[in-house]
Amino acid sequence: MRLLHRLLQDRLAALSLIVVAATMLIGLAAPLIAPHPPNLVNMELRFAGASWSYWLGNDHLGRCVLSRLIYGIRPSVLWVLVALLASAGLGACVGFLSGYYRGRLDVWLMRLCDVMLSFPGYVMTLAIVGILGAGMTNILAAFVLMKWAWFARVTRTAVMQVADADYVKFAKLTGASGLRIMTRYIAPVATPDLAVIASSTYGSMILQISGLSFLGLGIQAPHAEWGMMMNEARSVMFTRPELMLVPGVAVILLVSAVNFLSDSLQKALDPKLMRAMRSAESGLGKWLRGRVRKEAA
Template identity: 35%
Template sequence: MPRSPWILMIRRFAKNKRALVGLGMVIVFVIVALLAPWIAPYDPIEQNMEVILQSPSLAHPFGTDEFGRDLLSRIVHGAQISLMIGIVGVLISLVVGVALGTLSGYFGGAVDSIIMRFMDILMAFPSFLLALAIISALGPGMINVMIAIGIFSVPTFSRVSRSAVIAIKHKEYIEAAQSMGAAHLFIIVRHIIPNSIAPIIILTTLRIATAILTASGLSFLGMGAQPPTPEWGAMLNAGKEYIRTAPYLCMVPGFAIMFVVLAFNMVGDGLRDALDPKMKL
């Protein structure tokens, strides 16, 4: 009895130890983000001038910052913000990019030319500079960071979706549905999107890592989350002033960014290997 392609994918993913480690790290970050109000030992924005720049200790395992705020509490709450920005920003680009890419690949012709030329214009700009330009126009803030990340990721989703749709739109079952008079919307929703979803899943995981890194970079430049919000990039920016006297202020948020980006990349690589037909050999 033939097995479902998704079951085979899960089996191949489960054999990839690096991907499983990455998945475990992602789960830990998600749990920390969801339980942040209960895990954090202190209020992340409460100032205590009596413990300014205190080195790591039992009372403050990661130390305190220049305002006496507990660094562990800020890192834990920062996981909420970083994951929210990354996931929401990618969801925006996922919905818009897949919709445009599907329409472009399915209808072709003038529709394809118009959509792809617009995508080419967006891709002409480096991603981070495009996000920076959007934030400069909209103003700093977490919501605008999500919008900027969503916009600069649209061309990538659009092109990947278009390629997948072009590869399957001439399959026999698609032509059979068209010959039976099925509506375009029905064909797209029922046949095209479900059968072109594999590369989108891989891209989504990898783009979340890119989105978190970009959001941290924007916050580091003062264009993202604003003080006293405990965002990792903003914490890294504040800590650079004390890199000689209190290096942990840079090291802790820096490692947090590194590990969460590494985790999503490891999961994305594992999904790519599991969904790649060549890996069946």
């Protein structure tokens, strides 16, 4: 509740949170909200303009653009969130084991992370999708394979900062198990760093799945997805630019909201950073007021 209160104090963070939450809710309730089935073909309405029945018009097959935009939230946003949680969960487990037990286990796990992080993420995702084949399942598997190492590194660093604390040593002396110590004493400290990295990674994953679908390596027809909608509208991008602009603007707005929310989340989870920013803003305000008084005099 305190975190939510801090986020809501920031207007931009509150607006970003509303955009992200509303998008997810619309995606979950797509069958109830979408005015038409997303794959319903009606060639009589091919490239029809906006109307009361079709608010955003129809595409090259006469399908409802608004319905496809709503259903496109599911692969572009919701399934990407599932892949993000799987990556963060796997990376957190590896980071906890490596940072807490250390020794040879730490060496082997971190060398594996170094190998995974040595390759450009987007290029390796393309390579994995190219090997496994296009499709939602393969894209999500590629995301998990390429993203877990980042979370493992961040979690390991956070765990190592706390593992030698006095209260952790005392818990070991009292006979507490390693699992209990990690879940009760270390996890609350490591979670903020993990949450910040996860929120910033979420936006890049949305861009990646949209980019892969735009290239024809992602979601396959007839399923609706924002990147694929832009790909399908390339042939009429000059005569019917709205068919490409609508999903493109949706991607831009959502990714921007996620990034703004990530920045606000970092400030909310780091009280020192928040105090420093307030102090800087206060100092800047004093300097400006003094400057105005001098110029007035």
